[in-house]
Amino acid sequence: MSVVENNGAVPENWEPKIIAFCCHWCTYTGADLAGLNRMNYPANVRVLRIPCSGRMNPQYVIEALNKGCDGVLVCGCHPGDCHYVTGNYYARRRMLIFKRLLEYEGLEPDRFQVRWISGAEAGKFRDTVMSVVEQVRALGPLNLTREIPQFELPRVPDDEGAFDAVPEEVTA
C-alpha cells in the first residue's frame, strides 16, 4: 500500500488526488467560511459532504484508496461539539483503529488523516488542506489502482473516433 512499487517514478505533472469527507455541521461549514473569507488553498482536495463524522464508514476510505485517491482526509466537529452529540466520539474510535490498521498494512500515515475542524476554523481548514496536500505530494502517487484494469488497455483498432479531430469540410 505504498509508492514503493512505482520504483519512485512520479509521472510528470502529477498532482495528488485527495478526498476529504467533511461533516456538514462543522468542517463543511468551516470550509464554506474559508470561502467567504477568500482564503486560498490547493485545489487537490475535493470535499464529500457527510452529515456527521459518525457516518464515516471505513469502507469508503478503502474504496477511495483502492480506486485512485492518493490521500484521504476525514474531518468532523471537535469532541464535544458534535451536532448529533456523540457521533464524533464513535468516529474517533473507529478512525483511530482503522488508521492504525492501514498503517500496519503499510500505508504511509500521512495518506489517511483525521482532523477536527469546527465551523469557525476556516484557517485550520485551509492549513490542514495545505499540509495534507504537501505531505501527500511528498509521498508521491499511491497507485493501488494498478491491479484494476486500465480501461485504455487493449481494444480492437479504433476505426470510428480516429478522425474525429478533422472535420470533413476541412479535408474536402
Next chain:
Amino acid sequence: MILNKQKVAALLDHLSGARDVFVPATVDGVAKFARYGEGVQPDFGMVNTTMPPKDLLFPQTQKMYHFDVDANGSYRIHEYDESREQVVFGIRPCDMRSIVCMDEVFLTKGFVDEFYANARDKLLTVCVGCAQAAETCFCDSMGVDPQMAPNADVMLQDCGDAYLVLAQTEKGEAEVAEWSAFTEEADAQPVTCDLTLKVDMEGVVDKLEGMYDAPIWDNLSIKCLNCGTCTYVCPTCHCFDISQDMRRKDGIRFRCWDSCMFSEYTMMAGGHNPRPEKLERVRNRFMHKLNFFERRYGMSLCVGCGRCVEKCPVALDITRLIDEIGAYDA
C-alpha cells in the same frame, strides 16, 4: 524416446524462450502452476498443486470486453483476446482429465465459448505421470491412469531417472520433434504408482438417481461451512459469474469464478432462492460431480485429484460420500 530428468531444466529454458511455460512450483507459499522464470523453481516431485491449472484456460478473472461511447454518444463494444501461446509442463493426469471435462462444457452443446476456445487452442499440454501418490489421491478409482493422460499433447511417463516421452497429438508430435537436443532414443519402463485411497464407483451414478431426497444429504451438508474452498481448488469446477466495472461511461465486462456453495449464487432478484440452504447446495454440488455431469457429458466431473479432500476445512470428504452412497440402503 526418453527425457532424462536432468535435462528438464534445459528443456524448460528452451521452451520458455518464445512462450509462457507454466510449471508446478511453490510461490509465496502457494503451490500452483507458475510461470517458469526467475524465482520459480519447478517441483515435479510435488504430487498435486494446491491450486489447479484451470486458470490457464479459465482465469479466476477474465476480461471479456470493454465498452465505451463514441463521439456521438453511442456505445461501442471491444472484445478482449488476451490468449497467448502457453505451455503447461508437468500437469498431472488427473488435471488433464479435468481439461477434458472443461472442453466439453465450454466447447460443445451449441455454443463455443470463444474465450476458452482461444486459450485452449494455444495451450500445449505436457503431462507428467505420477510415480507416487498423495494420501488423498484417488484418481484411479475415478478412471484416471496416474501414468497416462490420453488427451495430453505430450505424455511424460515417470520412469525413475527419466521420463518416457509420448507424443500423442499432432501438436505434441510437432513439439517433440523440436526436443531432440534434450531427448534420447531409448526405452524405459514407467514405474507403477500405488494409490492407497480407493473408492468404489461401481453403480454410484445410477444409485444417485434415486437418492435425491435421501437423508445422507442432510447429514453431510450440515457440517459444510458453505465456503468456496472446494470449488476453487477443484480442477473441474467451472461455474462463473459475469459482472462489470465502470468508470463513467467506460467499463469492462468480465467473468470470474463463482461457487455453487455461496447462497448468493442462485439468489434471484426479489429474494427467492431455489437453493436456499446448505442441503440444496451441497447436494447440487456432489450430484453435479457424480451424476448430473455424467448424464450430460458421459463422464464424471470428479477426477480424483484429492484437493478438496485435503483442503476442506471441515473434512467433508467426497470419498466418504462415495462410500456412503455405495453403502446406502433405502
Next chain:
Amino acid sequence: MTAQDIIRTRAKELLESGEVATFIGWEAGRFENQTTPLVITDAADADKLVFNEYCVNTLAKYVRDVIPRGKVGLVVRGCDSRGIIRLVADKVIKREDVYLIGVGCPGIKDRKTGEMLKKCAECRHNNPPEFDEMAGEVAEKPVAVERFAEVAEVEAMAQPDRSRYFESVYAKCIRCYACRDVCPCCTCRECFVDQRRENWVGKQNNVAENRFYGLTRVMHIGDRCIECGECERVCPMDLPLMKLNRKVIQDMNDLFGEFESSLSLEDTTEPLIEYRLDDVEEFM
C-alpha cells in the same frame, strides 16, 4: 471415564430424554488422526462421537444452522464456548437454546506433523468459560505464546516491507470466504461482499478487491473476535489472518482498556460501539 466416554454417555442421555434435539461433536475422519464435525439426532449415533487431541474444528457456528431443529447440545472447549457467548451476545441464539458440555482442551495437534496447531499454541483460554456441565477435569492453563508477538513482528518491519508483505498476502487470497464462513462473529444475513447495489467489493479477483474484503472483514469482526484462530486455520492459502485480527485487538486493548472478547455472558464489550469522553485523542 475419559472425557470421550462422558461425552458419549451424556449425548446419548440428552438425545434420549429429548432434552436436546441435536448434538454436535466430532467423529473420526477417513485418515489417521483426522476428525470432522458431527451432528447427530439419534442417540444410537452417540458412539460415533470422539474427543481427542485432533479435534481441530470449532463447533459454535454450527449451532446457528441447527437451532431450527430444537435445542442443541454440544461439546465446548474454550474456543467453542466463547463462540457460543459471542452468538448469544449478537442475538443469533439464546443461551437457553444450547446445552453445553464443557471439556478442558489439551491443545490440538496437526494430524500430519503431530505438532500443536498454531491457533492452540496461541490459546489463552483452553477451558470453557461458559458450560452447563464439565466432562472430566479442567485442563491445565496453557502456556500461550505472547498474545501480540506476531503483531510486533510485523510492526517491526519497515513501512515499505509491510506494504509488500500484505500485498503478497492479498495477492494470494482466492476469496473462497472460508474465513468468513467459519467465524462465529460473521453472522450477517447477507455479507457485504454480496451486496451488489452498494458494490462494496467488485467480483474481480485482484489485490485491490481482496484488500477491501480483508480490511473490512477485520473492521467488522475486530471488536468481537474471540481469537479462536479458525479463520487462519481454514484458509486454503494459509494467509496470516490472525496477524490482522490481533492488530486491531491489540490497539483496542491498548487504547480503550483491557480487551478480550466474549469471556463471559455478562461482559460482551464491543469497543467500537462504545466511547469514553476521555478517549485517546490523536486527531486535534
Next chain:
Amino acid sequence: MPSIEISHGCAKGERPLVPQVCRVVEITEETPDVKSFRLQTLDGKKPFDCEPGQLGMFGLLQYGECMFVVSAQSDEWVQFTVKKVGLVTEHLHDLAVGDEVSLRGPYGNWWPTEGCKGKDMLFIAGGIGLPPVRSFLLYCLEHREDYGRIDLVYSASKYDDLVFKEQLFDVWPNDPDMHVHVSLYHEDPQWDGEVAYTAPFLDSLELGPEDGNRVAVICGGPSLSRTCRESLLNAGYSEELILTTLEMRMKCGVGKCGRCNMGGHFICLDGPIFSLAEIATMHSDV
C-alpha cells in the same frame, strides 16, 4: 398417452457472451412496476430472429444484464416485459426511448408450436407470468387456423398488477373462439370480476383435457405452478400435455456458467420450456 415433442438444447450461436448494442424504440408502462421495451439495433433492424418462448439477455452495459423471455416480436423489433424487482431492472425502468441497451441471444428452446397444432390451448398465468405465455398466445392468434379453442386464465394479486390490460379486456376477447378469464386474488375497488386464487378459479371453469386434445401452458410463481398443476392433473390432464416455462438466475445463457441447472439440464440452454413429464424426471430445486 399423446405427447408433444419439445426441442431441447436447440439454440446455437457465435460469440455467445458478447452482446450487441441496441436502442429502445418504444416503452409501454404495463403496470406501476412493469414496463415493456421494444428494442432495435442501432441501424434500426430487428436484433435477432427468434421463436416464441426464447430468451434474450437484456441489460445495461454499466449495470448488468438479466434474462427475459421475448414477450413479443415483429419484423422490426423484439419486446421484453420487465418487472422492477432488483438492481438491474430498476435501472431498466429508468430507460427512455432512444437510450442504448445491451442485448444478446436468442437463447433456449421455444414453445412447441408445431406439436400443438390442431389442439385446444389453455394458457394459465399469474402476475408477471403472462409475458412468457403471451409469446405463445400471440403466435397462436397469428396462426389462428392451426389451433382450436383458446382459453386464457390469468390472475394477479391486485388490479394494478394485471399486465397487458388493453389486450386482456379489449382485444383478445374479440378474437374468434378466444376466451379470456381473469381473476384477482384479493378484492380491489377497481375490480368487479372474479376474486379467487388461480387454481380454484381454473377448477370453476371446467376446462377439461378433451381427451388429450387440449394443451395447458402454465407460467407463474411457485405456489401458482404447484396448485394449478395439481388442478390440471386432477382434471385428467396428462403430464405430457402440461407445458411450462421455468426461471432461475442466469448469467451466461448458454449452459456454461452453471447456476440454472435442474439436474443435468440447464434452463437457459435446454429450457426454459419443459413439459411436466420431463420435469418429473429431473432433479429440480426450482
Next chain:
Amino acid sequence: MSRIGVFLCYCGSNIAGTVDVEAVAEMARTLPDVVYVETNKYTCSDPGQEGVKNAIIEKGIDRVVVGACSPRMHEPTWRKLLADTPVNPYMLEVANLREQCSWVHKDKEIATEKAKDLVKMAVAKVARLQPLHSIEIPVHKKALVIGGGIAGMQTALDIADAGFQVTIVERETSLGGKMVMLDKTFPTMDCSACICTPKMSEVGNHPNITVKSYSEVENVSGYIGNFEVTIREKAKYIDYNLCTGCGACETKCPQKVTNDFEQGMAQRTAIYKMFPQAVPSKPVIDAAHCRKLQEGKCGVCAKVCPTGAINYEDEDKLTTETYGAVVFATGYKLIDWKPLYPEYGGGKYEDVITGLQFERLVNASGPTEGHILRPSDGTEPKSVVIIKCVGSRDPNKGKAYCSRACCMYSAKHAHQYLDKVPDGRCYVFYMDVRTPGKGYDEFYMNTLQDGAQYLRGRVSKIYRENGKLICKGEDTLTSQQVTVAADMVVLETAMVPADGIDELAAKFTVGRDADSWLVEAHAKLRPVETNTAGIFLAGTAQGPKDIPDSVCQAGAAASKVIGLLNKDKLMSNPQISHVNETLCQGDGACVGICPYGAISIVEKQFRENSRKVVRPVAEVNPGLCQGCGACTVTCRAGAMDLLGYTNESIMREVDALCQW
C-alpha cells in the same frame, strides 16, 4: 438510467470569474444519465429558478444537480423549488462551486478542473438517490420554559399571551432570577425589584402559565412538537393548597442559615421564603438545615401553622408532560473568583466583595437597608475600589470573553456609591470602557462627572494594611504604579453559565461552546434557535447579556415558539435512517449507539422462501431520528442506511471522484 438535469450558476462573476462554467457544462453533458445542462448568470434569481422549472418539465428531468453556492446557502431554496415540480425535492444534489471552489482558488484552469469533479460527484450521487417523503408530526401546543429569571418570565408571558399553555420550571423557590437581586437598573436607574416583581406576579397569576418552582428537569425524550419531559418537584414540606403565606412559621423557626439571596451577608430561617416578594409567595423547608427533618426534633413550624400546611413526610414529585417546544432560559451565575485570584486575597478579606453583594448592600431591602456599610465592621467605606474584568477577558485565569454588562453596572455602582457617600472616593480600575447601548455612554459620562476616578489597568495585588485594603496596580495610560488604600473593594466578576447546564443541555442534546454557553443554530441568522429542532434560547443561557438584551431575546424566542405551536403538525426531515429488514439480523448494535434513542428492536413476521418466519429487526422512529448516520456504520450487514446519504450514493460519489 435516470434523467439528470444539471444547472450551473455563474453567480455573476463570483463563480464565473474563476471557473469556466461553460467548460464545466460541456463536461457535464458527457456524464452518464445527464440529459440536460444549463448555465445561468444567477440560477437562484427568479428567472433562473423559472428556467430550472421549465427545463424539468420540457426535458422530463427526474433528478437535479445544481452547481452554485454552498448547499448550506440555497439547498432549501432548491428543495422548495422542486416541490412545485414533478421532481422529488430530495432528488437533488448541490455542487459547491463557490465557497469551496471559485472563492478559494485563483488559477482558473485548476478551479475549473475541480468544479468539473464536484459536478461529477454530484451527478454520480444524485443518480443513486431515491425520492423521499416527509411525514407529519403532531405538535403539542404547550411550551416548557426552563428558568424563571427575567428572560424565562418574559418568554412565558409572551407565549401565554398568545394563548398557549406554558410551564416554567424554576430551580429556586421563587421566580425572579438574578434581576430581582439587583438594586437599580442602568441607565435609567429604575428600581429593579419594582419592575421585576410585577412581572413575577403576572406570571404567577397568568391563567396559561404553570409555575413549577423548586423543580428541575429530570428526564427528556421525544422530539420537536413532542418533547416528553419529566420534572422533579423537590419536596417543599408544605402543602401549597393549604398554605396562605402568612409567614408565622418563618418568624418562629429557630434554625438560622446563611442567606444566599443576600449573597451570604445575612441569615434566614430553615423554613423560608427567598425574599418577601417571592412568587410563589409561600415558604419551603430547607431540608438540609431543618432540625425536625435532620434530627427529628423541633416541629415548631407545624405547631404554629394555622392551616396545618406543614408536611414533614413530603417527597419529591415526578410529573411527566408533553411539550411542543422548549426554551432554555437558564441564565448565569458569577464566576467563583476566589480560587482564581489569590492576589485579591482569594476570599480572605471580607471587604473584597462582588458586584452582586454590592447590589444587596445598596438595596433598601437588603441586609443593611440600603446603607453602604462594609461587611467586616459595618462602617461606611470612605474609599471604594471597583475592579472590572475579574474573570472576564482574562484567558489565563478566567474567561477569554467580555461579560458585556460589567462596564455599565460598575459605572452604576460608582454612581450609587458616590450618591450615597457624598464624601467618599471611588476608583474604578478598567481595561476598556465599553458602553454601546441607548443612553449608556451618557450614563458613564455622568458617573465620571460624579467624581469616579477611572484608572486604566488591572489591580495586581490587594493586601490589608492598617485596616485598609491596599490595591496595587498600574495606570497603563501614565505607565505609573498606582496604589490605592481602600475601605472596600468591589470585584465586577465574570458571568458564567448556571450550574448543571452541561447535564441539562445533554439531556436535550443542545450544543454548548467551550465555556458551556448554549450554542445558537446560527450566530447571525438563527440566534435564538438551537441545532435541536424545537428548542430555543433566551437570555444569558446563550451568553452574557444585560437585561434589555435578555428581554429582547426572550421575546424573539417566544415568537419562534408561538410560530411553532401555531402549527397543527410539522413535516419531518425524511433524510433519516432506514432499516432494510431483509438484511437486519436484529443484533441491536445500532440501538445503543443512537444518541436520540430512535432505534428499537421489534419482532416481525416475514415470508422467506415460502415460509413464515418471526425474527427481530430494528425499527427507526422517524420523529426521533435526526439523520446523523452513526448507526449505519455500526451495522456491518449494511441493513441500516441513511436516506439521502446512502452507502450506495456515497460509494458512487467516491468512485466518480476517483475517476477524475
